Amino acid sequence: MNKDENNTQYSICTICDIGCQLRPETEDGKLISMKAHDNPGLARNVCFKGIAAPHVHNHDERLRVPLKRVGERGEDKWEEISYEQAMDEIAERLKGVVDEHGPESLVVSTSGWNTQTTHSMDRRFMNALGSPNYISGVSLCAGNTAAVNKLTYGWFPFADIANSKCIVLFGHNPRKHSWTPIFNMINAAKANGAKVIVLDPRISDQAETADVHLRLRSGTDAAMCLGWLNVIINEELYDKAFVDEYTTGFAELKARVNEYPLARVAEITGVDAELIAETARMYANADSACIPWTPITDMQISSTSAIRLHSILRAITGNLDSPGGDLLSGFNPNYISESELGNHDMLSAEQKAKQLGADIHPAYTYRAQEMLSEHTQRVWGQPYADIVMGCYMANPSATFRAMATEKPYPVKAFFTLGNNSLMSYPNQHQILKGMMNQDLIVAQEIFMTPTAMLADYVIPGDVFTERNHVADSWNWRAGLSLSQKVVEPPEEACSTFEFWTDLAHRMGFGDLFPWQSIEEILDHRLTPSGMSFDEFSNKHYMYGEPPEFQKYKKTGFGTPSGKVELKSSILEELGFDPLPYYREGPAVSEEYPYHVFTGVREDAFFQTGQRQVKVLRDRSPTPKLFMHPADAARQEIEDNQWVKLQTKTGEVTAKILIQASMKEGHIRVPHGWWYPEMRGTAALAGSFISSDAVLCPDDPEFLDYEQGIPHFKGFPGRIVKLDEAPAGMSEQVLAG
Numbered sequence: 255m256n257k258d259e260n261n262t263q264y265s266i267c268t269i270c271d272i273g274c275q276l277r278p279e280t281e282d283g284k285l286i287s288m289k290a291h292d293n294p295g296l297a298r299n300v301c302f303k304g305i306a307a308p309h310v311h312n313h314d315e316r317l318r319v320p321l322k323r324v325g326e327r328g329e330d331k332w333e334e335i336s337y338e339q340a341m342d343e344i345a346e347r348l349k350g351v352v353d354e355h356g357p358e359s360l361v362v363s364t365s366g367w368n369t370q371t372t373h374s375m376d377r378r379f380m381n382a383l384g385s386p387n388y389i390s391g392v393s394l395c396a397g398n399t400a401a402v403n404k405l406t407y408g409w410f411p412f413a414d415i416a417n418s419k420c421i422v423l424f425g426h427n428p429r430k431h432s433w434t435p436i437f438n439m440i441n442a443a444k445a446n447g448a449k450v451i452v453l454d455p456r457i458s459d460q461a462e463t464a465d466v467h468l469r470l471r472s473g474t475d476a477a478m479c480l481g482w483l484n485v486i487i488n489e490e491l492y493d494k495a496f497v498d499e500y501t502t503g504f505a506e507l508k509a510r511v512n513e514y515p516l517a518r519v520a521e522i523t524g525v526d527a528e529l530i531a532e533t534a535r536m537y538a539n540a541d542s543a544c545i546p547w548t549p550i551t552d553m554q555i556s557s558t559s560a561i562r563l564h565s566i567l568r569a570i571t572g573n574l575d576s577p578g579g580d581l582l583s584g585f586n587p588n589y590i591s592e593s594e595l596g597n598h599d600m601l602s603a604e605q606k607a608k609q610l611g612a613d614i615h616p617a618y619t620y621r622a623q624e625m626l627s628e629h630t631q632r633v634w635g636q637p638y639a640d641i642v643m644g645c646y647m648a649n650p651s652a653t654f655r656a657m658a659t660e661k662p663y664p665v666k667a668f669f670t671l672g673n674n675s676l677m678s679y680p681n682q683h684q685i686l687k688g689m690m691n692q693d694l695i696v697a698q699e700i701f702m703t704p705t706a707m708l709a710d711y712v713i714p715g716d717v718f719t720e721r722n723h724v725a726d727s728w729n730w731r732a733g734l735s736l737s738q739k740v741v742e743p744p745e746e747a748c749s750t751f752e753f754w755t756d757l758a759h760r761m762g763f764g765d766l767f768p769w770q771s772i773e774e775i776l777d778h779r780l781t782p783s784g785m786s787f788d789e790f791s792n793k794h795y796m797y798g799e800p801p802e803f804q805k806y807k808k809t810g811f812g813t814p815s816g817k818v819e820l821k822s823s824i825l826e827e828l829g830f831d832p833l834p835y836y837r838e839g840p841a842v843s844e845e846y847p848y849h850v851f852t853g854v855r856e857d858a859f860f861q862t863g864q865r866q867v868k869v870l871r872d873r874s875p876t877p878k879l880f881m882h883p884a885d886a887a888r889q890e891i892e893d894n895q896w897v898k899l900q901t902k903t904g905e906v907t908a909k910i911l912i913q914a915s916m917k918e919g920h921i922r923v924p925h926g927w928w929y930p931e932m933r934g935t936a937a938l939a940g941s942f943i944s945s946d947a948v949l950c951p952d953d954p955e956f957l958d959y960e961q962g963i964p965h966f967k968g969f970p971g972r973i974v975k976l977d978e979a980p981a982g983m984s985e986q987v988l989a990g
Contacts, residue, residue, distance in 0.1 A: 257795055262292060264795045266725050266737035267304040268371075268718045270860040272433055273727065274299040275795065278307075278719050278740045285311050285719050285741050293795075298438045301431035302870070303860060307719070309869050311741075315930070316700055317714035318744040327690060328938060330707045337746045340711050345760035347694045347710075351667040357384030358608045359666045361653055364643075364750075365391030365673040365861070371723045373775050374640070375754035375767070376671070377596035382763045386601060386609035386620060387648045387665065391678050391861065393618065394853075395549045397644015398961055399561050400730070401618035404626055405822050406565035408633055408812020410641045411580035412731035413544035415439035418578040420540035422451045424475055424564070425550030425967075427458040431857040436546065449540070451533050453478060454550075455851065456880075456922065457915035466533050469917055470523040472851045473968030476556040477836040478530065479563035481519030483511040485534035486571065492538065493572035500806060501569060503821025503833070510833045522836065538571050542578025553853060555965035557958040558617055559834035562822070566834070569818040575804050582805065583732040584634050588783035588797065591729055593640040595779075597766070608663070610656050611649025614954075615962030616828055618647050625824050626812060633812040642728045649962040650679040651952040657688030666693040671750055672715065674703040674862040676938070677926055680964040682947040683904060698753055701866060704928055704941035713753060716743035722772055722787060724780065733798030736791055751775065830960050839965045840956060842919070846970035848885070850901065852923040852946040853966050862926035875990030877908040877944040880922035881973070886912045889973060896976040899923065901969065904948030907980050909990070910973075921971060923949065931984050943980060 265278045267288070275296065277289040288307045290297045310316075320340040325331030351359055360383065362376055380388055390397060400410035415421055416439045428437035440460070444450060452464040453475070461467040470478055486492050487508050497504050516527035523530075537543050545568060551560045573579030585591050601620075612619035623645050627637040640646055657665045668675075668689060676685050689695060689708050697709040706712045720743035725735045743749075748756070755767045769775040776787035783790070783797075790797070810816035814823045826832035842849060858864065858873040865871055879899055881891065891897065893912045898905050899921060906923065916922060926947075929940035942948060949971065950956075952964045979987075 256793055263738045263740055264736050265719050265740060266723065266735055267307060269303045269307060269310060269864070272435060273725055273735065274301075274304055274435060275735050275737070276300060276304055280740050283741055299435045301434045301857070302873070303431065303858070303864065306867060306869050309867050310864065311717045311719060313701070313867065315702070315866055317702060317712060319714065319746045321712040323710045328708050330933065332712070337713070337748065340713060341756050341760060344694070344696055344711055345757055348667055349761065351693050352383065355664045355666050358387060358605060359664055360385040361387040361389065361648070361657065361665055361668050363389045363668070363670045363673045363675045365678065371721060372592070372750045372754075373779070374592035374596040375751050377598065377640070378766065379754045379758055381597045381601040382758065382766050383761065384601065384605045386606050387653060388646070389648050389650045389653050390643055391673060392642055392644040393647050393650055394679070394963065395552055396547060397642045397647065398557070398618050398963060399547055399552055399644075400641040401623060401645045402558055402561040402961070403565050404623070404639065404641070404645065404812070405617070405819070405824050406562055406813070407569060407574065407582070407818045408626065408629060409582040409584065409639065410730060411568070411574065411582050413546035413580050414578050415544060415546060416442045418443050418448055418542050418544045420449045420451065420537055420543035422537055422543065422545045423453070423460055423464075424545070424548045425454045426546060426548035427454070427460050429459050429857060432855060449536060451536065455917035455920050466529070466536065468525045468529060468533060470525050471917075471968065472849050472920055473554050473556075473839045473965060474523045474836070475551050475554060476560040476563055476834065477514065477519050477522040478525070479560060479567060480511050480514035480834070480836060481516055481523070481530045482534035482537065482567065483507070483563070484514055484516060484519070485531050486538045486567075487511055489535070491535060492570040496572050497570050500811070501818045501820050502815045503819060506833055507566065507820040510835070514836070537567070542576065543571065543573050544578065544580050549853070550967060553963060553966035554968075555839045555956065555958055556835070556837045557963040558960035559836065562834045566820055570820070574818070575806060577803060581731075581801060581803075583729060583801075584805070585636060585729055586726050586732065586734065587799070588780070589724065589726050589734055590779040590781065591636070591726070592643070593638045593729070594636055596638065596640055598638045598640070598646060609648045610665075611652030611962055614652070615649050615957065615960060617960040618645060619649065620646050622824060622828060625814070625827070629812045629814060629816070633809045639729070642730050651681065651957065651962055651964070654679065654681070654685045654688040658684055658691055660691070668692050668694070669696045670705055671698040671753070674705045674926070676705040676708065677862045677928065677941055677945050677947045680947060680950040680952040680966070681903065682942065682945055684952070685947075698748075698750065701930070702933065703862065704938040707938055714744060714747040716747050716749045721749050722776060722791070724776055724787065724790065732801060733796060736795045738791060825960065839968050840970055842970045846901065846972045847919070848921045848971050848973065849919055849968040850899065850921050850923060850949060850971035851967055852949060853925045854922050856924050859926065862928060865928060866930035871986070875986045877906075877924050877927040878911040879908045880911050880913050880916050882916040882918040882920070883912050883914055884918050886910065889975065891973065891975055896979050898974045898976060899949070899971055900974060901949045901951070901971045903951040906944045906946065906949060907976070908944050921973065929984075929987070932982055935982055940982070
């Protein structure tokens with residue numbers, strides 16, 4: 255899509271990670287507003303988080319100067335220093351840690367507002383240094399899905415929703431102000447006659463308007479998929495020609511799904527067997543159908559199997575890499591990928607073998623993913639496909655356990671960039687122990703978060719209107735999008751590109767970071783297109799080529815067999831069940847009678863961010879637990895009453911919102927709550943009062959076998975009424 259003669263400027267909003275392109279307006283060097291796109295087809299892709307960008311970028315509490323800790327760790331006492339001094343001291347102290355404990359003693363955690371523009375410089379730095387211990391929030395959301403999809407057919411597809419005739423949403427609930435482009439794609443497809451099937455314990459926004467809603471018990475996605483496959487295979491609704499020519503393991507898969515007759519699946523999920531059969535036929539018989547990525551299936555005790563089952567459903571029904579189905583984009587031919595820039599070959603086999611968690615839960619670690627390298631090279635032209643930054647990660651639970659216990663080896667330096675790590679992974683108590691046991695913690699942030707309060711150095715970051723970028727969606731979907739710098743960042747702030755480049759030069763391997771500016775690396779990455787960044791930004795706001803469908807007919811699939819592996823050869827070689835299965839999550843009891851469903855996002859916020867931004871916080875001033883009216887009546891709980899939700903691992907305090915849309919026996923918990931206004935009056939700004947990360951255990955019996963993903967969707971808990979609000983709450987919270 256070419257620019258008009260007015261040379262409008264465009265920026266890609268990174269307040270959430272979906273990356274909507276908007277129009278920034280400035281005055282006197284300051285961002286004053288964000289407008290909807292001038293292309294009518296894109297104009298609806300705007301939410302109130304994006305519109306609030308000036309309130310975020312110009313916030314009085316935004317970090318603008320590097321800070322060095324002068325009190326005890328977590329005491330929140332600082333002195334201001336220069337950027338140069340901070341980077342010099344960080345490099346010196348990191349060298350000391352590496353000299354004493356080895357390069358694997360460095361852990362880097364990313365996600366959030368800056369991860370769309372790293373250019374994989376974080377991985378490039380770590381691979382040059384020798385550390386395999388990269389973790390990210392995408393280990394729980396999309397990145398892990400990418401890695402597991404690769405085990406089945408060598409890539410991670412993006413759903414062609416707008417052209418589909420049947421859209422299946424496993425718990426995913428795109429709305430006007432959350433996953434907005436996906437919401438608009440679904441509406442466009444429905445306008446063209448598409449049917450929508452929603453599988454969700456709640457009557458969600460999408461469920462309210464769906465053609466069919468299956469109210470399954472939380473955490474039973476894998477069982478439901480096995481039930482669908484039982485119908486599709488035994489009623490011969492699958493694409494026989496595709497299965498015969500392009501898959502392996504069909505006979506074994508059929509035997510496995512026959513272990514899940516509909517009566518058993520109905521008992522597990524709580525959904526009527528006839529409805530399961532009806533929706534399976536509806537999906538299989540559609541002219542085209544897609545199963546868009548969902549964060550819900552990512553976070554269950556049977557996550558690997560459930561994700562693989564989505565992959566298998568796509569494949570055997572003929573909806574893989576087909577119009578209206580789920581498309582395999584491959585590397586963008588006009589842009590050098592993050593996978594290539596990461597220099598994964600530089601990290602030695604010896605160091606890769608030290609990646610934390612790979613021995614027990616290898617699915618998204620180097621151990622499993624490198625088994626695909628030669629096949630990725632054969633099909634896609636490069637050996638490493640780090641799609642959505644999630645395919646060569648350490649396991650977070652194993653990492654924080656090593657930080658706390660120094661087993662299997664000491665981890666003594668922790669760098670966190672754009673990631674409120676304390677609250678972003680399971681078992682927040684263990685994360686705190688691990689962070690308190692570090693010799694060096696560095697945080698790059700735009701606000702002082704609870705995680706940053708634990709750091710030795712806090713480096714202020716830039717924001718999306720303060721840097722140029724060309725986004726390629728981490729090779730998840732095709733196309734390039736322009737994001738332009740329209741204002742200057744604070745003088746002492748830096749981008750993630752600058753942070754890693756400057757640190758690399760101080761660590762002695764600056765020759766591997768030859769680009770002097772973001773514009774230089776963008777010029778380099780655009781080399782295949784024949785355009786410089788200036789040329790690209792003068793001509794295009796989006797750029798892409800028409801999709802090529804069914805590419806596997808020419809190349810095969812990027813798996814060891816070259817086919818879709820319904821029975822995974824890699825999982826089998828690693829000692830896991832090569833066929834998908836259902837594993838029951840932890841059972842509720844008389845003591846803990848509710849299925850706790852954590853991680854649900856609120857429209858006003860993204861992850862743990864924006865709680866200090868008034869125009870957004872006013873929309874959701876208080877954390878609310880959702881509860882069914884029958885459950886509330888049984889416990890004599892009133893709407894808007896303060897309660898504690900307790901599990902064996904921890905407890906959160908919040909208000910109750912009684913909603914008939916909830917499934918009885920389930921409690922919905924919002925994600926990422928802390929209280930910036932309590933900084934200075936409560937430990938770590940109240941990050942242990944209402945954070946869902948304190949609730950979920952990450953002991954081995956609660957983890958998905960192959961990935962080590964915790965069971966966020968349906969672990970046992972109980973509700974305890976409170977007579978009054980917790981001490982120290984603001985009037986805004988009390989009234990909310």
